Amino acid sequence: MSKHQSSSRPGVVRGQRPLSTHRRVAHGVYVERPAPGVRDDPRCRLIDDLRALLLVLPPGATFTHVTAAAVLGWSLPKLPDVPPVFASVGDRDPRPRRPGLICSRLRRSHLHEEVLPASVRGAPVPVDHPAEILLRAARDLGTIDLVILADSARRLGHVTEESIRPVLESGRPGVRQLKRAWELSDPRAESPGETLLRLLHHVAGASVTPQVELYDEGRFLGRVDLLLDGAPSAHEYDGGGHRGEAQHRRDLRRERLLQRKVDRRGYVLDDLLNRPHAVLDDIDRALQRKPDPAREAAWRRLVDNSMYGAGYGRVIQRWRRLGGFDDWSGTRSTSVAKRGLVTKPDQ
Structure with missing residues (x-):
């Protein structure tokens, strides 16, 4: 049994299973329907779905982007009801193709397991280094969205100035956007x-x-x-x-x-x-x-470039090109539609 799998949770299987006893997560990947009395809230379903997807991911794969942010309990910006699942694999590893699963090959040689906060190492499924999670999100999201993530990550102690410095100095895609968001972030924000x-x-x-x-x-x-x-x-x-x-x-x-x-x-x-x-x-x-009307204009530009404005449509189209979305209409109400990744700002 994997260190990320608990015997108290429903089993995950690869292969075809009847929908009467299993819930379909992706092609050929299923989760057992929980027994009566077993906790089955949106967060538990998310974790179960990710445990199932690990069966088709290469060894050493981790979850990243907003998927990992949700696992770690970070506050999230506006997202679609069923966002893709984001995973990162080694630069020589295969990338499995499943609707709704977006895999990236990332080089993380400058980061080491021992610098991960204990709360991250103990996540129910393997997640990337928090600084890498932010960098991966920076390739898609706007400044407002990233600051929401960074505020929460800093408040929880998952990312510090020291731990994010190697990423900000790496010159990799997304660094410029992440630098701006990091400079604007504040760990005192509570929502x-x-x-x-x-x-x-x-x-x-x-x-x-x-x-x-x-x-x-x-x-x-x-x-x-x-x-x-x-x-x-x-x-x-x-x-x-x-x-x-x-x-x-x-x-x-x-x-x-x-x-x-x-x-x-x-x-x-x-x-x-x-x-x-x-x-x-x-x-x-x-x-x-x-x-000064220029202040309102500047704010509207910032909103327009985020998931709260026109940036939402641009990001959704990008995600569809990269990996698409699950469309199991017959099981939507009981599976992926309840992954629980959406955290609305007014809650």
Whole structure:
């Protein structure tokens, strides 16, 4: 049994199996349907699918890109419901062809197993070095998308300045894009929405400090997502977790406390993507400066080049050319459509 395979999980097999007892992952690759009482949430199904795909990958293959990011628990940018599975193999290894599986031959001789964080070495399936995961993603994704990944990887301690330096100095494809994203990343971000909000402030030329704890005469008032430097103004991302009735009551009480120290403004994803002028107006008023249409134009260009804008269509077409997507319409509801790789920014 592989070190990445647990006896408590459903078995994976190569060859034809009846759909009554097995779930089809790809051509000739199946996962046993879990027994009653066995955990079967989207993350478990993702791991089971990847364990099955290891049967057709060469020895030493690892998962990379957004696939590995999902395995490691990183926050993800906007993705299709069923993104491809990304794997990396040695430069002399064969690349198996399966719909929805994209294999890359990558040279990783400058990276060594011992520098991997323990949490990465203990992943349920083999994943690439976190710095390589980011580099592989940089060949497809835009700056916003990469910063979301980098923020999360840094927050979890999977990537550091030291560990990513060999990759940034390698001159390989994607390095230029990754360098820009790395410079913009911040480990203090706690969600993709916070990352988007911080980047909008960066484009607007407004310096902010993330995750600031506020006190009033020694009494803790709360911690705000972003505090504008030089202005008593706090800007926060209000995601889906703030919509429940009980949470809404807590938010109102918190907001009343914060008003003693700062002017608190909350934003949702629609504000950041479709109504950035409203956020920029609040920034300009807080900093007592004149509006500049160039700031909004710069932000819209950044969004347009990401998975939140026109970049989404370009990336999807590229992925289709490289490996296509699974199209098992008869089993979609119970297999790949529930891999759980999508993490929406408002959650």
